[in-house]
Amino acid sequence: HLIYKCGGIDKRTIEKFEKEAQEMGKGSFKYAWVLDKLKAERERGITIDIALWKFETSKYYVTIIDAPGHRDFIKNMITGTSQADCAVLIVAAGTGEFEAGISKNGQTREHALLAFTLGVKQLIVGVNKMDSTEPPYSESRFEEIKKEVSSYIKKIGYNPAAVAFVPISGWHGDNMLEPSTKMPWFKGWNVERKEGKAEGKCLIEALDAILPPARPTDKALRLPLQDVYKIGGIGTVPVGRVETGVLKPGTIVVFAPANITTEVKSVEMHHEALQEAVPGDNVGFNVKNVSVKELRRGYVAGDSKNNPPRGAADFTAQV
Incomplete structure (x- = not known):
């Protein structure tokens, strides 16, 4: 969604993808589809290889290394994650979906642990599919997930106070680029770090609040x-x-x-x-x-x- 809205992909491409997605019955995977370029992936409806796409914010050029979310592709996930400056952990808010991800062997836990272990010290959490909570766009569901994920990432080694939690819908675009009218209860995310505080309402602002990592050009090439x-x-x-x-x-x-x-x-x-x-x-x-x-x-x-x-x-x- 971000890539589409920030001009990483032209409209014609999206329309072509939408048509293909409908034909194969994966309509609801609309934007993920854009990043799923390999045919094998398309037919399974999941993200396998590491797609590199870029878009611009007011502050940064962002390259998305679309790390896959299915267990059998964890080695690709490792290759992708080890290249990142920041991880955006997407957790699904739908009933049962979040619980599956955070369960003992769930994807959410594994990905958060991998990101930290591979040295990705900056984290943003996107609480996705807010449109599919009971009732839709539920504040209590968001708070429940935020509390649960905070406690888990703290055990891993992240400081939850420095992590932006943003309730979003990648499908409808809520809180992706501009504040959603469907979640008036959400007053915004805020983070505290030794480098200073930051706050905002949407995901793109959380990306802009990432601290740029040091770029060691003076060291030997690796x-x-x-x-x-x-x-x-x-x-x-x-x-x-x-x-x-x-x-x-x-x-x-x-x-x-x-x-x-x-x-x-x-x-x-x-x-x-x-x-x-x-x-x-x-x-x-x-x-x-x-x-x-x-x-x-x-x-x-x-x-x-x-x-x-x-x-x-x-x-x-x-x-």
Whole structure:
């Protein structure tokens, strides 16, 4: 919904998706459908791979890494979540739906824990499907969910006072971009952090209240691969997020732990060529004389001439 309203997708595309969705009987998945680009996903009506879409707010360019919500795709969820500056945890307010998500083995719990464990320290909670509560747009249901989720995320390690809770309907657009008239009881969200307070009414304002993370351009290049593609007419294109340092065309990169060295021919983000990619950028880059089979998800690219990445002898883990 946000992507559509903020101009990430043109109207024609949405209409095409709507028509396809109706034909397959998944009408109510309208906006999720936009992000479900793989055919396999479409037929199952769920979000599998990590779709990268962008939209603009008054303050930020937002790239949505649409992390999937179904258990069998948790490894993709891990790849996506580990690239995020902030997590938006969407919990469904419908009777029974919320309870299923927060139950001992539910998705909501697993996703919140994953986000925290993977280092995503900023969190927003969207209480979705407020139109399907009993009665619709119920204040007591929102408060019940807020209380329950607060207590759970606190156990994980988040500070609930720093988390915006926003009652929304992604389908109807309530409290997504502008305050909803259907929830006059909602006076707005507010957060307190050591960097200062913030408040607002809708989800987009909560995104604008995210604190921009430090972008360590001065450190050595580290770019963990999220995937590797073979693109006709171009060649091998590894994809991932620059964590530290800068990636430029012409850089001689080395991929650890396989110790493969090659030159970067070009760097792209959202189909636009970049002269340099900095921390936080999700990019694809074309490399010379390396086949797709030689590279794998999880390899780390670095600059061969400046503190290249190496395999660790040991590491400390939290199990």
